[in-house]
Amino acid sequence: MRKIALVGALAIAFASRAAAQAADGKALYDELCxxxxxxxxxxxxxxxxxFEKIKKFDAEYxxxxxxxxxxxxxTKGKNEDMKSFKEKMKPDEMAAVxxxxxxxxxxxxx
Ligand code: HEC
Incomplete structure (x- = not known):
């Protein structure tokens, strides 16, 4: 009985970790951008x-x-204003954003 409960708990732990790992582009954008x-x-x-050069993200841009x-x-940053986020985001998070x-x-x- 205890063994079954443990397996169940592990399954839940893995499932929630997998969910947390799928990067959420909106959440990251709202937090960092x-x-x-x-x-x-x-x-x-x-x-x-x-920032003179900041532009609206519209379809044309x-x-x-x-x-x-x-x-x-x-990853690399563009200049002083638009800096690199490589310390703050993982590659899959950058892709999601x-x-x-x-x-x-x-x-x-x-
Ligand atoms: C401190 C303000 C600031 C933050 C925070 C910021 N940006 Fe920017 N971003 C800028 C400015 C200013 C530019 C224009 C840079 C230029 O063209 O000289 C820019 C340009 C860009 C560009 C266009 C780059 C190109 O191809 O020319 C993209 C895409 C972009 N930002 C995405 C993001 C994303 C995604 C985030 C969040 C992870 C973010 N920015 C956070 C200020 C910021």
Missing amino acids: KKCHGALGTPPKTMQAK MAKRTDDSVVKVL AKYVHELAAKAKP
Whole structure:
């Protein structure tokens, strides 16, 4: 009886770990990107004033960028403003965020 309970507990532990490992692009974006890029990919006015080059993630802007190129920016950083996130995110998390940014762009109104 105890053995069965233990196997059950282990199964639950593994299942919840697997769920936690599937990177959640939205959650990561909201945590790490939203403050500059805005909840829906349009930077708040304060950030537009602070960063001249920050752009809205709309379809046109993101059409020029692939998931891979976004992951590259997140890995290497682009400049002083858009820094590398390699200390904060794992590669699969970067890929999930890149996908999410493209989803935002697809939904953005022109
Ligand atoms: C401190 C503010 C700040 C944060 C936080 C931030 N960014 Fe940026 N990001 C910028 C600025 C500023 C630019 C424009 C850089 C430029 O073109 O000079 C930029 C540019 C970008 C670009 C376009 C790069 C290109 O291909 O030219 C992408 C994609 C991007 N950010 C994604 C993200 C993601 C995803 C996150 C969260 C993991 C994030 N950013 C967090 C400020 C920020």
